[in-house]
Amino acid sequence: MAETNRGTVQAGKIKTTVIIPNYNGGRYLRNCLQSLFACEQAHFPVIVVDNGSADGSRELVRDEFPQVKLICFTENRGFSAAVNAGIRASETPFVILLNNDTVAEKHFVSCLTKVLAHDSRCFSVGARMVTMSDPHIIDDAGDYYCALGWAFARGKGRRRECYERPCEIFAACGGAAAYRRDILEELGMFDENYFAYLEDIDIAFRARLAGYRNRYEPGAVVRHAGSASSGSRYNEFKIRLSSRNNIYLLRKNLPLLLICFNLPFLLVGFAVKYFFFLKKGYGKIYLAGLAEGMRMTAGKRENVRGYASCVPSVPAWIRLEGELLFNLFVRLFFS
DSSP: OOOOOOOOOOOTTTOEEEEESSSHHHHHHHHHHHHTSSSSSSOOOOEEEEOOOOOOOHHHHHOOTTSSEEEEHHHHHHHHHHHHHHHHOOOEEEEEETTTTTTEEEEEEEHHHHHHOTTTEEEEEEEEEESSTTBBBEEOOEEOOOOSOOOTTTTSSSBBOOSEEEEEESOOTEEEEEEEEHHHHTTTSSSSSSSSHHHHHHHHHHHHHHHEEEEEEEEEEEEOOOOTSSSSOOOOOHHHHHHHHHHHHHHHHHHHHHHHHHHHHHHHHHHHHHHHHHHHTTTHHHHHHHHHHHHTTTTSSOOTTTGGGGGGOOHHHHHHHHHHHHHHHHHHHHH
């Protein structure tokens, strides 16, 4: 793997670009941008990538924040396509992805940047996300994926002060995280087949298999409203895409041998999710999403550009399987 331009950045150079994907988020966007420009070191580029909004978001950015670079799509192309466009338009070694429904606290950008600047094997750094309505409650302190086929947020609903220590995590939540740009390019960027949901787990999966680390930095804090684009925590759009993408994630990133090894866990995990959504009236939508995921991956293993250049070794698969089982233990007993 190439090591050029990793680990250290010359003093005085702008290191980080903040990229905000936006779809009809005008009611949040002003506060988000204002908080960024009030950060401790507010001399970093900001790019807003608009996914065909019709709520005046573009006009708001043009009129009130002329220093922000605006990239506009004519239609909603999804989270991955939006952030990929922003990453390609950036010129800094690090990029921060930030949801439009967030408010950044003072040291958000500098704390994330410092972690990447001091660890050449660190691919991503997740912020401490707290709820907008009560900043004392955690929304996300790092993401995990377990043998049940479940992705889950560490610390969700718990007290903020319980998550004061930096640590290694499985994945950084793409709603507020910094990434090393050259490793993103090496891994093939965010997979646009996801459209939305689990794309951050996928890119972290590939990074872990390639030997990189993902970390949590509690000094970088954002307040998060949540479900700004989809409208609610549970809805047909989110449930269908999440279940579809879960099948795609497994088929794409795990070899058949590990899928078979984990099959008892996966069947239990999918059954529990089905009955959970059935009680909420979304059982058919969940099954339809699973079926769509099967069709997406039928007959071949899906890959993205760059993945073939970092095919994992057998020890990497073994380490990953250990993580999936350990994360299952964490999910059942500590979250």
